Amino acid sequence: MKTPKIVLATIGSLGDLHPFIAIALALKARGVSPVLAVPQDHVDKCRAAGVKAEALLPTFEEVGRATGLDDEMIVRQVIDDTHFLIDHVLLPPLADSTDRLLRIAEGADLLVGSAFALAAPIVAERLAIPFVSIILQPMSWFSPGDPPVAPGFAALARPPLGLIGTGWNRFVLGAVKLEMRRRYGRRVNRVREAHGLARSHAAPILEPGTPPMLSLGTYSPVLAALPADAPRPASLTGFPWFDSADGAPSMLDPGLAAFLAEGPPPLIVSLGSFLPFAAADFYRHSAAIAAELGMRAILLTGEAVTAASRDIMVCSYAPHSLLFPCAAAIIHHGGVGTTGQALRAGKPQLVVPFMGDQFDHADRITRIGVGLSTTPRRFATEGASLIQSLLDHPGFSASAATIGKRVAGEDGASIAAERLLGLLATSHRHRVSSRPSA
Structure with missing residues (x-):
C-alpha cells in the first residue's frame, strides 16, 4: 500500500513554522510521509527535526534584497504599513513559489497551507x-461574531453583539475583503490563469483561493472558541508544541x-523571532524596568549581546517550554506562538503588541484574566x-496557573494529524466509490 504523502506549506516567522513542524512530526509518527514547504532559511531546521523539507521561497536575505531595505527597515515597514508584507514579500515571488510547490507536491495526497502560503x-x-x-490565530477567521481587534478594524462593533452589531460587522468585513480583492486579486489570478485555473473571487490572505475541504484552528479554545460562523467543516486542535532552536x-x-538557579524567578522578555531586528529600545526599557522593580530579567533578543548587569541575562533564543515556567512574569509582543507558550507556562503576562494579530491576542489575554497590555x-x-x-494581585497568577494546566495538556499536533488522516481516508473512499464500475 502506498505511503500517504502530505505536503505542508507555510511562510513567516517561527510562530508560523513551529506548528507545522509539530504537525509534520505527528503525521510521520502515524506512518505518513510529510514534506514541509518552507522558506530556504527554515529548511535545515526542519530536516534536523526529522522532517523532509524543501524550499518554497529563497532566503529571507534574497527576498529582502529585492525590496532594497535592510532587516531593520523591513521590520519597521511591516509594523507601519499593513500592506507592505503582501506587496513586497508575499506577492512578488508567488509565480516562482507556485512552480516550486508544484514540484514539491508531485504525487501528494493532501496539501496543507497557512494564509501566507498563497501558492498552496x-x-x-x-x-x-x-x-x-491552517488558521494559526483566532482573528484569522475574520468572524463578524468574534471580530478582530487590530489596526484597520477599528470600525467593527465589539461584543456583546446583537443582530445589528453582527450585521454591521459583516458589512465592514465584506468591505475589507472587497478592497483586498480589488488590490491583490488580479495579481493572484494571473498566477492561477498561468496554470489553467479559473479566476478566483476570494480575498487574498483573508480567504483561500480554493475553498478548503477542512479548516483547522491550531490554537487553544482557552484563547478563543471556534466562531459559530466559521466555514465548515472546521475545528480547533489546541496548540501544536515545538520550540527547538x-x-x-x-x-x-x-x-x-x-x-x-542563582536567584529568584526573573522577568522574561521576548519579542519572538521577527521584531527584535527593530526593537533595541524595548529591551533597554525592559532592563531598566527590572532594575526599578529590583528584579532579575532574561532578555531573548534574537542575537547574543553582552548583559548590562549581573541581574540581566541576555541570550538570542531559548526553548520557551523550558524557560517560561521559571518566570515571575512574562513580557512579550503577543505573537501567537509566544502567547501559546506563555499560557502553557501558567505565568502572568504583560503583552506589548506591535502589529497585526498581536493586538488581538493582547485583548484576549486581558479578557481571560491572565495578563495586562500596553503599547510600545x-x-x-x-x-x-x-x-x-x-505580581501584587494574586488573581492573575491563580488564573494563569489554572489555564496553564489546561493548555499544557493540549496536543494540537496529534489532533491535527488525526483530522488530516480522517480527511484523507474520506477522500480516498470518495474517489474509490466514484470510479465507474467495470
Whole structure:
C-alpha cells in the first residue's frame, strides 16, 4: 500500500513554522510521509527535526534584497504599513513559489497551507487534491461574531453583539475583503490563469483561493472558541508544541540554567523571532524596568549581546517550554506562538503588541484574566507599574496557573494529524466509490 504523502506549506516567522513542524512530526509518527514547504532559511531546521523539507521561497536575505531595505527597515515597514508584507514579500515571488510547490507536491495526497502560503490553494486545485487551511490565530477567521481587534478594524462593533452589531460587522468585513480583492486579486489570478485555473473571487490572505475541504484552528479554545460562523467543516486542535532552536531536542543553555538557579524567578522578555531586528529600545526599557522593580530579567533578543548587569541575562533564543515556567512574569509582543507558550507556562503576562494579530491576542489575554497590555510607546513609562500589578494581585497568577494546566495538556499536533488522516481516508473512499464500475 502506498505511503500517504502530505505536503505542508507555510511562510513567516517561527510562530508560523513551529506548528507545522509539530504537525509534520505527528503525521510521520502515524506512518505518513510529510514534506514541509518552507522558506530556504527554515529548511535545515526542519530536516534536523526529522522532517523532509524543501524550499518554497529563497532566503529571507534574497527576498529582502529585492525590496532594497535592510532587516531593520523591513521590520519597521511591516509594523507601519499593513500592506507592505503582501506587496513586497508575499506577492512578488508567488509565480516562482507556485512552480516550486508544484514540484514539491508531485504525487501528494493532501496539501496543507497557512494564509501566507498563497501558492498552496493554487497548487492543490491544479493537482486536484484536497486542500486544508491552517488558521494559526483566532482573528484569522475574520468572524463578524468574534471580530478582530487590530489596526484597520477599528470600525467593527465589539461584543456583546446583537443582530445589528453582527450585521454591521459583516458589512465592514465584506468591505475589507472587497478592497483586498480589488488590490491583490488580479495579481493572484494571473498566477492561477498561468496554470489553467479559473479566476478566483476570494480575498487574498483573508480567504483561500480554493475553498478548503477542512479548516483547522491550531490554537487553544482557552484563547478563543471556534466562531459559530466559521466555514465548515472546521475545528480547533489546541496548540501544536515545538520550540527547538535548531531542530534538535530542546534544552536550556548551561549558562542560562545557572542564572535561573542563582536567584529568584526573573522577568522574561521576548519579542519572538521577527521584531527584535527593530526593537533595541524595548529591551533597554525592559532592563531598566527590572532594575526599578529590583528584579532579575532574561532578555531573548534574537542575537547574543553582552548583559548590562549581573541581574540581566541576555541570550538570542531559548526553548520557551523550558524557560517560561521559571518566570515571575512574562513580557512579550503577543505573537501567537509566544502567547501559546506563555499560557502553557501558567505565568502572568504583560503583552506589548506591535502589529497585526498581536493586538488581538493582547485583548484576549486581558479578557481571560491572565495578563495586562500596553503599547510600545507607553511601555517605558507604565511597564513597571503594570508588572507590579500583575505580581501584587494574586488573581492573575491563580488564573494563569489554572489555564496553564489546561493548555499544557493540549496536543494540537496529534489532533491535527488525526483530522488530516480522517480527511484523507474520506477522500480516498470518495474517489474509490466514484470510479465507474467495470
